[in-house]
Amino acid sequence: MSEQSFTSKLRAIFEERRGTHVSSYDPTELAAILTERQLFPQLNEIPELTNLLAMYSGFHTSLMPIPHVLPAVISKILSTQSANTILDPCAGVGSLLAIARQATSAKRCIGYNSSRSEGELGKTLFPEAEWFIGQALELLPHHENNLDVVISLLPFSVPTNESIQLLDTAGNQIELKGDLGNLILAAAMARLSENGVGLFVVPPSFFHSTRSIIKHIPYLGFSLDAALFLPPGSFSPYTSIGSYLLVVKKGLKKRMFVGELTNDHHTNLQILENFSKGEQGDSVDLGCYVDALEFRGVDLLRAKDYFESASKHFGFPTFVLEDLATEINLGRLADGVCFPLASNAIFIPMIGRSEVVDSIEEFTLKAQNYAQVIIDPSKSYAKFVMQFLNSELGMKIREWAPSGIIPRLNKGSLKKLQVLMPDLETQQKMLEIDTRFSAEENILLGLQNDLTKLRRDLWKSPQAANMVSNSLEVFSERIAGVLKGQVSIGLDQWIETIPFPIASVLRAWQSTASDDFKAKYEHLLHFFEATAEFLGVILLSAFYGNEGLYDLHKVKLKESMAKQNLSFQRATFGTWKLVVEYLGKQTRSLLQENGKKFDDAKNDRSICETIFADQTLKLPRLLCSKEIIDVLQKTNSMRNNWTGHGGIVGQEEAQHRNEQLFGQVEKLRQAMSDVWDTSVVVNALNCKPRKGVFENEIAMLKGSNSEFLKESRTMSTWLDIDSLYIINGKQERALKLLPLISMKSSHGTAKDACYFFNKIEKDKVRFVSYHFSNRPELVGPNDEVFDTIKQLSE
Numbered sequence: 001m002s003e004q005s006f007t008s009k010l011r012a013i014f015e016e017r018r019g020t021h022v023s024s025y026d027p028t029e030l031a032a033i034l035t036e037r038q039l040f041p042q043l044n045e046i047p048e049l050t051n052l053l054a055m056y057s058g059f060h061t062s063l064m065p066i067p068h069v070l071p072a073v074i075s076k077i078l079s080t081q082s083a084n085t086i087l088d089p090c091a092g093v094g095s096l097l098a099i100a101r102q103a104t105s106a107k108r109c110i111g112y113n114s115s116r117s118e119g120e121l122g123k124t125l126f127p128e129a130e131w132f133i134g135q136a137l138e139l140l141p142h143h144e145n146n147l148d149v150v151i152s153l154l155p156f157s158v159p160t161n162e163s164i165q166l167l168d169t170a171g172n173q174i175e176l177k178g179d180l181g182n183l184i185l186a187a188a189m190a191r192l193s194e195n196g197v198g199l200f201v202v203p204p205s206f207f208h209s210t211r212s213i214i215k216h217i218p219y220l221g222f223s224l225d226a227a228l229f230l231p232p233g234s235f236s237p238y239t240s241i242g243s244y245l246l247v248v249k250k251g252l253k254k255r256m257f258v259g260e261l262t263n264d265h266h267t268n269l270q271i272l273e274n275f276s277k278g279e280q281g282d283s284v285d286l287g288c289y290v291d292a293l294e295f296r297g298v299d300l301l302r303a304k305d306y307f308e309s310a311s312k313h314f315g316f317p318t319f320v321l322e323d324l325a326t327e328i329n330l331g332r333l334a335d336g337v338c339f340p341l342a343s344n345a346i347f348i349p350m351i352g353r354s355e356v357v358d359s360i361e362e363f364t365l366k367a368q369n370y371a372q373v374i375i376d377p378s379k380s381y382a383k384f385v386m387q388f389l390n391s392e393l394g395m396k397i398r399e400w401a402p403s404g405i406i407p408r409l410n411k412g413s414l415k416k417l418q419v420l421m422p423d424l425e426t427q428q429k430m431l432e433i434d435t436r437f438s439a440e441e442n443i444l445l446g447l448q449n450d451l452t453k454l455r456r457d458l459w460k461s462p463q464a465a466n467m468v469s470n471s472l473e474v475f476s477e478r479i480a481g482v483l484k485g486q487v488s489i490g491l492d493q494w495i496e497t498i499p500f501p502i503a504s505v506l507r508a509w510q511s512t513a514s515d516d517f518k519a520k521y522e523h524l525l526h527f528f529e530a531t532a533e534f535l536g537v538i539l540l541s542a543f544y545g546n547e548g549l550y551d552l553h554k555v556k557l558k559e560s561m562a563k564q565n566l567s568f569q570r571a572t573f574g575t576w577k578l579v580v581e582y583l584g585k586q587t588r589s590l591l592q593e594n595g596k597k598f599d600d601a602k603n604d605r606s607i608c609e610t611i612f613a614d615q616t617l618k619l620p621r622l623l624c625s626k627e628i629i630d631v632l633q634k635t636n637s638m639r640n641n642w643t644g645h646g647g648i649v650g651q652e653e654a655q656h657r658n659e660q661l662f663g664q665v666e667k668l669r670q671a672m673s674d675v676w677d678t679s680v681v682v683n684a685l686n687c688k689p690r691k692g693v694f695e696n697e698i699a700m701l702k703g704s705n706s707e708f709l710k711e712s713r714t715m716s717t718w719l720d721i722d723s724l725y726i727i728n729g730k731q732e733r734a735l736k737l738l739p740l741i742s743m744k745s746s747h748g749t750a751k752d753a754c755y756f757f758n759k760i761e762k763d764k765v766r767f768v769s770y771h772f773s774n775r776p777e778l779v780g781p782n783d784e785v786f787d788t789i790k791q792l793s794e
Contacts, residue, residue, distance in 0.1 A: 006045045009037075010052055027053070027093065027121035034124055043098040046125050047071060050095045054238060055551055063092050063118065064153055067234040068547060069261050069268060070245070071099045074151070074199060076272045077247060078103035081197055083148035085110070089136035089188050093118055094126040096151045100199075101129075104149060112136050137162060137180075140187045150188045151199040154181035156239060166190050169221045178211045186213050189222055189248055198248035201230070203241060208296050215293065223253040226275055229260040229298040231610040232603050236548030241603050242298075259287035260298055262733065263545055266694070266718030274692050281692050285716030285732045299606065303400040306615055307418070309730055310393045316422045322415035324385065326376050330411060331368040339372040344382040346373050348389065348417075350409040352593055353399065356389045358382060371414055380419075384427040387434065388419055392616055399602075408598075450475060494669050496703035499681040501741055501754040502531050504771040506665075507704035517654035524661035525642075526770040528635040531668070532576035533756050534741065535632075538726065539583040539623055540792065541737045542611040549611065557582050558793065568789050570759040573639055577632045580623070587624035591617065613735040614728040619679045627671035631664050676702070678729040683743055684719035685710065694718045698727075701743070706752045738792075739784050742767060760789060 013033060030053070034040065041049060047066040054065040074096070083104035088097040091111030101109050109129040113119035119133045132139055158180040164187050165173050176186050181202060189198050206212050207227075217224065226247040233240055245261075259271040259281070267286070274280065274287040281287045284301045311318060321328075329339055331350070339347075339360065347363070347370040348356050354364050363370060375382040388394045401413045421427070454475065458468045495503050495510075509523035543550045560582055561567055566575045590604040605617065612620045622628065638660065642649075649657070682698040689695075696719045699708040716732040719725055724741060725734040740757035753772035757765065765782040769775065 006041050007048050009039055010049060014052060026117055028117040031121040031124040041125060043102050046093065046098040047095040049125065050093055064235050064238045065548060066095045067230055069263060073261060073268055074099050075103040078149065081149060084108060085147055086149040086151065087147050088152050089140060089184050090152045090154055091122060094122045094129060096153060097129060098126055100149050100151045112139050136184045137164060137187060140191060143191050145191050146193050147191045148193050148196045150192060153201040154184055156181060156203045157205060166220060168219045176213050176216060178213050182213045190220065192250060194250060200246045200248065201243050202246055203243055204297055218252055221250060222248055223251055224256045224292045225249050226257040232607040233546045233549045237552055240607060242606065254291060255289040256292035256295060257287055258284055258290050258295065258298065260284055264717055267716055270692065279692050283732055286693060311420060314420045316420045319419050319421050320415065321373060321417040321419060324375050324379050324419065325373050327374040328411055328414055329372040331370045342374045344375045344377045346382045346386045348373055348414065353395060356386045358386050380421055381427050381431060383431055385419055498676045500701040500703065501534050502527065503704040504754055505530050508771045517651060517658045518649055521654055521658040521661055524658065525639050529573040530756055530770045532573055532580060532632050535623055536576035536579035537738055537740050540579060541735060543583055544738060546611050553586060568793050571757060573636050577636045580632055581629055584624040584629055587620050591621065591624065613731065613733040615731060616728065618675050619728060622672060622675045625671055631668045631671065635661065635664050680727050682725050682727055684721045686721065687718050738788050757785060
């Protein structure tokens with residue numbers, strides 16, 4: 001039976017019972033249904049059943065879904081492992097046991113389950129295995145030390161008062177206490193044969209919790225060979241936290257291989273190849289070796305890489321705050337918290353991401369949540385330190401300082417905060433320039449206030465129309481010439497920094513005759529429609545790349561579309577606006593910190609960093625900004641109103657529409673800020689695996705010129721030449737875009753044109769170009785796009 005056939009029939013069973021009580025998904029009843037219908041899976045199909053059961057039952061089942069990357073990774077690790085007996089002490093319905101059996105062809109497979117109903121389903125799905133119902137800690141002591149493979153997705157952070165007794169390498173009995181998952185790991189590990197291997201999925205707390213058994217592992221004669229990180233969201237909806245796949249073997253090794261698994265098959269294979277060869281990649285993305293007992297998490301390794309890269313770019317020496325401060329005073333939980341009066345001082349929030357300030361009047365948190373840091377004036381200006389700690393890099397440094405364990409800065413972590421700092425003369429110059437920015441902003445604000453007043457006067461008293469008109473002419477003369485020219489130059493420069501798919505449409509608008517307002521405003525409508533689809537595709541690509549995360553929102557997104565008579569099959573401006581609204585809101589929720597526990601907020605940010613392949617979070621913050629959504633809502637409304645108007649559009653009305661839309665262009669430009677300076681859309685030209693990394697030759701799809709700059713990037717990701725990606729800065733991973741935006745060489749020229757998916761037409765797919773008039777559409781079969789639209793919609 002093919003995987004598709006089994007999956008579709010299984011899904012049909014669940015759909016039959018959708019809307020009934022959750023007990024309808026009881027494993028015992030499901031086992032009876034499968035037996036009655038003679039529907040039995042192959043071993044490789046069992047994980048899919050687990051995932052469907054977890055998805056349909058939500059939190060009403062103890063079964064955790066199996067990430068789609070896990071079967072291939074486990075199979076690769078076990079491909080050279082000789083095994084006669086394998087055991088899963090927390091077997092569920094046998095998913096990991098089945099994967100291990102396929103990889104090793106072990107003769108004997110043993111599964112423990114504390115749930116009788118899940119055990120019955122396991123027997124139905126995997127009858128060749130030996131199934132035992134009971135508690136793992138009670139069953140394990142009855143096994144001899146002859147297990148060749150122990151594999152398990154252990155309980156996450158389940159407390160227990162139990163303890164176990166094991167012998168250390170000297171023959172002394174030691175008592176182990178910890179959470180349930182830790183104790184099962186230790187007890188199962190102790191039953192491994194001399195050349196056996198343990199594969200255990202554990203939560204991040206395994207490496208830093210005071211109740212973890214990690215410190216005892218060497219004394220028991222074992223070592224952690226590897227810790228492969230599964231990113232946050234891998235086990236949605238059961239949990240959104242990240243986890244590690246541990247590889248445990250007998251023997252003493254101080255160094256442990258650490259890598260981060262992704263949805264990219266090539267990257268995972270390279271990580272596992274580096275692991276098998278004992279080689280180290282350039283970064284944690286492709287694997288590196290660390291001291292197992294000092295390791296505290298992938299995020300801190302990544303933070304170190306990020307800081308080193310940013311430091312080189314910043315170009316100034318690094319100081320710790322302790323070297324700059326003459327005094328550090330912590331706010332205390334007491335009435336009337338009072339800091340000593342001091343010059344050249346700053347106040348650093350000890351929780352959250354609020355800004356560092358230089359006066360008590362600017363506090364946004366309670367005083368006890370700040371620390372006063374008095375800076376030695378002979379070493380630095382306090383305002384410079386403040387501005388640095390509020391910068392993108394400074395915010396990251398403050399975020400990492402608590403190490404993810406203590407959700408609050410203390411005096412010790414404050415002292416170790418790193419500051420990149422030039423000499424006093426350079427600091428003073430930078431601060432003076434910053435002050436000049438403020439002065440120019442005040443001038444612009446004054447002009448804006450003048451305009452606002454004139455508009456208010458016009459509508460306050462219609463009799464004042466002539467006076468307002470005269471005042472407006474005087475105002476226009478004030479800003480004519482240099483200022484208006486500067487706006488035009490600034491727009492030209494901005495167009496050359498934004499991605500080609502939307503920059504090319506704006507260039508078509510610019511190149512239209514200055515008095516052809518009808519053609520110009522139509523170009524701008526196309527620009528906003530293209531922008532909506534472009535941003536919508538980025539959001540969809542990010543969420544879709546994490547199947548568990550997208551599954552959480554797919555139904556609601558589909559329902560929202562249905563209410564407005566929208567669909568992916570016939571995608572319109574409204575479709576993409578809704579996608580940006582909905583997924584933008586979900587992204588904003590992930591980035592929101594208020595009302596969340598520290599660990600939850602940190603975990604949600606980590607999800608965003610992972611799915612958008614952006615450690616800086618600048619791209620997801622842009623995509624979820626209310627300013628962006630406001631622009632798309634207004635321009636979509638304009639389009640709908642004007643399209644429904646139906647009358648002939650005169651020159652004056654066309655000019656008015658062009659001005660309205662151009663105003664929205666400027667608002668979009670302001671909202672996008674400098675994101676596209678570092679986030680770049682790229683097209684791969686070729687890829688060469690070399691020395692454990694991937695050398696990608698890429699074309700940078702930036703600006704309106706289709707003669708794209710080329711460069712070589714050493715990355716942890718194999719870039720497919722048939723796909724578009726977004727690379728954020730110098731980061732080694734990329735966000736793969738869904739195939740709904742395509743670059744095609746235009747016929748008869750060497751130039752490239754950009755096409756956007758428009759709709760499904762029976763057995764064909766229609767793409768349109770908003771800038772290339774010689775060939776404005778492409779229509780033809782496209783299986784990849786058909787499959788993508790089906791996956792997004794079903």
